[in-house]
Amino acid sequence: MESIQKTTNKQSIRTKDLVMTGMFTAVICVMSQITIPIQPIPFSLGLFAIFLTGTLLTPRYAFLSVLCYLLLGTFGLPVFAGFKGGLQNLVGMTGGYLAAYPIIALITSLCYSKARKYKTISLVLGMLVSLIVCYGIGTTWFSYVSGTGFYKSLTLCVFPFIPFDLVKIALAASVGAVIRKTVMKQI
Numbered sequence: 001m002e003s004i005q006k007t008t009n010k011q012s013i014r015t016k017d018l019v020m021t022g023m024f025t026a027v028i029c030v031m032s033q034i035t036i037p038i039q040p041i042p043f044s045l046g047l048f049a050i051f052l053t054g055t056l057l058t059p060r061y062a063f064l065s066v067l068c069y070l071l072l073g074t075f076g077l078p079v080f081a082g083f084k085g086g087l088q089n090l091v092g093m094t095g096g097y098l099a100a101y102p103i104i105a106l107i108t109s110l111c112y113s114k115a116r117k118y119k120t121i122s123l124v125l126g127m128l129v130s131l132i133v134c135y136g137i138g139t140t141w142f143s144y145v146s147g148t149g150f151y152k153s154l155t156l157c158v159f160p161f162i163p164f165d166l167v168k169i170a171l172a173a174s175v176g177a178v179i180r181k182t183v184m185k186q187i
Contacts, residue, residue, distance in 0.1 A: 017061050024053040024065040029072065029079040037082065042094075043161065044081040047134075048168040050101050051127050054108025055176030056184060062105040070098060096141025097157075100134035107133065120173060127169045 032046035054062045069079060070090070078085040080098065090098055104127075111126025112119060135158050143153040 017058070020057060021061045021065045021068065024049075024057060024062075025068040025072070028053060028066065028069045029077075032069075032079060032081050033083060035081045038160070042081040043164060045168070046081060046101075047104070047165060048172055050104050051108055051168060051172035052176055052179075054105040054127070054130070055112060055123060055172055056179060057105075057109060059106055059109040059113060062109040063102050066102040066105045070101065073098075091145075093142050093145045094138070095145070097134060097138030099141070100137040103137070104130040104134050106130075120177065123176070124169060124173050127172065131165055131169070 028046060028049040031049035032044050035042045035044040037043075050066055053065050056062075057065060073079045073085050074087050074090055076085045080089050089095060107130035108123065108126045111129070112123045115122030135154075139150065139153045139157055142148070142157050143150045146153070148156070
């Protein structure tokens with residue numbers, strides 16, 4: 001009887017994790033459509049959703065959730081900013097930023113889950129580190145694909161977005177804390 005109960009508990013945990021993974025994939029898909037069309041990189045709330053996913057899911061499921069989002073978009077579903085989909089988005093100029101999304105969620109989640117003290121500070125630092133990684137991967141790819149120098153690519157793709165991205169970090173940390181205290185305890 002005890003082994004049946006342990007199996008049932010493991011299955012319910014797995015089911016919960018899978019449901020949460022799917023739910024956050026959907027949240028990312030929806031939030032990515034809230035955009036301000038700035039060229040060459042659109043401003044969207046997709047990054048906010050990625051940070052939120054990393055804040056609320058375990059590292060494994062945060063990574064998987066964002067990977068599912070990328071797979072949906074790669075296979076043609078219009079889930080990327082501006083209702084775009086298809087492989088061309090990953091190999092195009094902004095593909096490096098998209099490819100960095102799972103890494104952002106993973107780093108964010110690892111920093112939160114591994115912190116014993118000062119979880120909020122660890123979370124925000126994790127988001128900042130993951131954002132720098134995203135900027136590095138995305139800008140390097142943009143520079144390569146567009147034939148633009150790295151510094152020029154930074155001025156086009158990073159510098160204008162820093163204030164907005166810092167606001168996204170602050171919002172994700174705040175909203176994530178509220179959701180974790182209220183909703184996640186009930187799930």
